[in-house]
Structure formats: structure tokens, C-alpha cells
Amino acid sequence: MLETARGVLAPPPSALVKNPMVSLTNDHARTSSVLAMTGDAGKGSVDGGGAFRREDGDGGTPAEASRLVIVVDDDRSIVEGLALLLEAWGYDVLTALSLNELAQRLPQAPGRPGLVLADHFLPAGGTGAQAVEMVRAHVGAPVPALILTGDTMPERQAEAAALGCRLLHKPVQIGPLKDMVDTLMSGAG
Secondary structure, three states, X not given: OOEEEOOEEEOOHHHEEEOOOOOEEOOOOOOOOEEEEOXXXXXXXXXXXXEEEEOOOOOOOXXXXXXXXXXXXXXXXXXXXXXHHHHHOOOEEEEEOOHHHHHHHHHHOOOOOOEEEEEOEOHHHOEHHHHHHHHHHHHXXXXXXXXXXXXXXXXXXXXXHHOOOEEEEOOXXXXXXXXXXXXXXXXXX
């Protein structure tokens, strides 16, 4: 069962594994541990098609445009961890590990995306900005976006601002990530 306190999601202890390659940190537990979400600990999975689906038997409805988050990152453990978090927060998720995979999966999106959440550095020299542009071109309209990066150079902030995106630096705290996602998905960001 997931606990919430002060609006911060705390995954159950069985879902947390120390993993230096994953950059989601849990401020709720007041620890600097780096966390990863394992697929078997939550109530869902990422399928081969990159769409996160619930396995809790709630008979959920098809994804609505405003609830769909596109997640693009080249690290599978980060993609899966983000998918688990976003689904726990009530969002539907479509994932991709590269720009090529994103191009293949966008036509399969179960609705109009409400948010793009992308890592800045993607395989083959791709960028999160390119992922955002691809989704916006596919939809034919602006889509809010959040770029995640460990690069703290001022150029990253300027690039994100020029594209009308928000930027969070890694390691990403779960509480601020949730606040930012909720704000952008509500249209207030």
C-alpha cells in the first residue's frame, strides 16, 4: 500500500531498492538513498509496447487525453520507476527509450498527451527537446513538457525556456516532481 504524507508519495519499502544508476530520491523518508521501483512491487507493469497499464482489477477506463504522460529516457529502470510513480498518482503512461521508439509508439498513444517528461540526453545524440518537439508535431498543438537532466549548465535552462518547457535537475526529489507534474497536467504551469 502506498502512503502519502504532506503530498509526498512514499513507495512501500518492498518497492525500493538501492541503485546508484537511478536518480529518484525520497525526501519523505528523510534519506539521501537513491531509489528504484521494481516492476513486481507495484500494481502495474510496463509492457513490451511501452504503455503502462494497471493490474489492480479496477476496470479503469481508457486513457483520457489530459491524464496521459509520455516518458522518454534511455535508462529502463528510470522509465519503469517513473511509470510506477505516475500511475500511482493517477496518470496513464506511454514510455519510450529513444526518439526512434517514441516515433513508433506515438501513433499508438491512447489519447492526446497531457505532458511530456523527457531526459535531456537521449541515445544517438537525441535530446529531450527533440522528444518534446516530436510529440507536439504529432499532436499538432502545444503540450506541456518537463525536461529532467543532471546537467546544471545555464544553457540547459535557457534551452528549456526557449521551448516553453520546465526543467528539473537530477537527482529528482519525488515531492517536487509530483508537484510539477500535477501543476503542468492541471494547466496551471
